[in-house]
Amino acid sequence: MAAPARGNILIDTEECKGCGLCVESCPPECLELLPELNAYGVHPAHYTGAGCTGCGICFYCCPEPGAITVYRLAPPTKPLVHGDAQDKVQGESHAAAL
Amino acid sequence: MSTNAKNEAQASEIQAAGYEVTHSKSPVFYSVYERKGDLQNQTHYCPGCGHGIAHKLIAEAVEELGLQDRTIFVSPVGCSVFAYYYVDVGNVQLAHGRAPAGATGIKRTRPDSIVISYQGDGDLAAIGTAEIIHAANRGEHITVFFVNNAIYGMTGGQMAPTTLVGQKSTTSPFGRRPINEGFPLHMAELIAQLEAPVYVERVALSDNKNIMKARKAVRKALEIQRDGKGFSFVEILSPCPTIWAKDPVEARKWVAEAMIPNFPLNVFKDRVHEPVQNAVVPHHTVPETLEIGDPRIGTQTDVHLHAGTAGAPGEQSAPVTARTQQHHFDTFGIKVAGFGGQGVLLLGQLLTEMGMREGLEVSWLPSYGPEMRSGSAHCHVCLAKQRIGSPLLSHPDVLVAMNEISLRKFAPHVAAGGLILYNAARLPEDFQLPQARIICIPASEMADKLGSTKATNIVMMGALLEETECLLPATAEGVLETKVKKVALKEINRKALAAGRDFIDHYVRVGAVSQPDGFAY
Structure with a gap:
């Protein structure tokens, strides 16, 4: 399995109005409008599932206050300092993301 | 809702995978x-x-x-x-x-x-x-x-x-x-x-x-x-x-x-890095007034007023400070109404100025037509010990009616137990008003005899002060002294003020009630 993306996003499909600004704005182009309609009859935005950097640009371009939640891979926890191998790898990738 | 539940499930799934919310x-x-x-x-x-x-x-x-x-x-x-x-x-x-x-x-x-x-x-x-x-x-x-x-x-x-x-x-x-x-x-x-x-x-x-x-x-x-x-x-x-x-x-x-x-x-x-020009929000827009009994009272020479009328200059008593007077009201509303040119608005301004000199909260709300002269004009004067909420008087304590039209128009709104000063020798025959006392003063005639019809409003002011004792006559003299520039008019005004007061003292009997014929018995 490929390394997890640095970021992740969750779109509330019932709050999304399908304006498409996030799709247009996303630098790594990892958003799309779903072909199916939501309850309000619009095509809601959707994360393709790969490539999100967690930059947060879609969040600021989205006119709905709570339609998009942006996540980033958690920064390494304390054991990193003492050299937990797995955490260290994660920590490095996170640092690169910044 | 199922969609909410679905979102929550997705959110916890993402967080379980090691992600943190950033936005x-x-x-x-x-x-x-x-x-x-x-x-x-x-x-x-x-x-x-x-x-x-x-x-x-x-x-x-x-x-x-x-x-x-x-x-x-x-x-x-x-x-x-x-x-x-x-x-x-x-x-x-x-x-x-x-x-x-x-x-x-x-x-x-x-x-x-x-x-x-x-x-x-x-x-x-x-x-x-x-x-x-x-x-x-x-x-x-x-x-x-x-x-x-x-x-x-x-x-x-x-x-x-x-x-x-x-x-x-x-x-x-x-x-x-x-x-x-x-x-x-x-x-x-x-x-x-x-x-x-x-x-x-x-x-x-x-x-x-x-x-x-x-x-x-x-x-x-x-x-x-x-x-x-x-x-x-x-x-x-x-x-x-x-x-x-x-x-x-x-x-x-x-x-x-x-x-x-x-x-x-x-x-x-x-200009963020420039010195701040007005650092304090101007929330105290009403200038500070001195409370009664404030030790600073008396340090300002302009509020020293001489008791006694100027008509008797020999009788100068010790200076009194107007602001030490105990006013008998919490709020006192006076409406002055008449034709433009009768000194209606000016009378209101003078009363306001007097209230200010006596340390009261005051307001003056004029209302007049575009005609300025011969149009109807009136003003509301509020004197109060507290901050004034509204300068508009729905039920004034006193109405100074300078003519019949004003009397008929505004008398019904005078507060129960209020007072009406009417500029005429007697009331119109068909006029009746149960709720307020009415005093008829032929102020225009009196002012004429003193030398200027312009002093009508000052005659009314004298009567008002004498009858209601809302403000000190000495304050009135002080205000007239500073507000009136013409020397000839100053003398007439002094006489007019005294005449108004004398009229109440001598022609309106103590305890008498004004009758519909305009005379008090």
Whole structure:
């Protein structure tokens, strides 16, 4: 399995109005409008599932206050300092993301 | 709801995979918008509308600066009229264009609050031009966010003052022509020309970069208010996909391609690092008055007044300080009414000036027609020991009626147990009034005999003071001394004041009740 993306996003499909600004704005182009309609009859935005950097640009371009939640891979926890191998790898990738 | 449950499940799945939330709905927004039966998790804005982004940037700044509990958000008339459904802060919604005026009042009465005036271009640049210009010019310590989409959105796309040259709207179907409709108003530039504003910037919600610049500007504007530096103004160029008849992505591009060349993005004014000019919010707009018994009373020579009438100069007693007088009322309302030219408004002003010299709270509210002379005129005078709520008197304690028309018009409104001073020898025959005492004084005739009809109002003042004892006659003399410039008139006024007082003393019997014939028995 490929390394997890640095970021992740969750779109509330019932709050999304399908304006498409996030799709247009996303630098790594990892958003799309779903072909199916939501309850309000619009095509809601959707994360393709790969490539999100967690930059947060879609969040600021989205006119709905709570339609998009942006996540980033958690920064390494304390054991990193003492050299937990797995955490260290994660920590490095996170640092690169910044 | 199942969708909520689904979202929650997804969220916990993402977090289980080691992700942390970095951007999410600000707690400055309500979690549920209680605006209608359904649609409680969406704003009412059209897809792609710039208002949502502007709200989001403001909410984020308010949250990050820790101002949520202190913020009062003033919504305008326009699409953003319902902002109070979304932003979980203090909310006020005001009449069209009046947001800066209301914000001024709010900030002055609550100087510790953070007051945001959020307005569109139809609201701020058209009907509210006066309010914004003057609020900015006064340097009110408020923050104004001006969302400019070059059109009237809510009412269906009429031309706004900010509509671009050539831009079509329902009221400029062939495009705006400067020869007929003028040029677009550049509000940020206009405001920046004024002396007082501290920070004026124009930003745009046209692309990622500009949105991030807007985010900084919004935050800076609020920081300026938080730090008590003065007036801050951010113009936000914003897309209106519905009225522009473009899809949201195209609309956003149109902001960049058409609006920005006409409304250049810039920081037009930034005096953040200059010394603050008016650091304190002017919330005590009423000048300090001395309380009765204040030790400072008597240190000001101009309030020393001599007891006794000037008509008897030999009898000068020790100076008395008018402000030490105990007034027998908490509030006392006097209405003076008559024809223009009878000294109606002046009498009100003199009474107000006297009240002021005696340390009372006072107000003077004139009302007169455009005729000035021979039109009907009246004024309301309030004397009070507390701050005056309204200068308008629905039921005055005293009515000074200078003519019959005023008597008939205003007498029914006099408070029960009140007093009416009527300028005539007797009452009109058919006139009856049960609730108030009426004293008839032929003041005009008396003033004539003293040498000038102009002194009618002073005769009435003498009678008023003698009958009600609301203010000291000595104060009246002091006020007349400073207000009347002509020497000849000064003498007449002194006599008129004394004549008015004498009339009450000698011609109106103690304890007598005025009868319908105008005489007291």
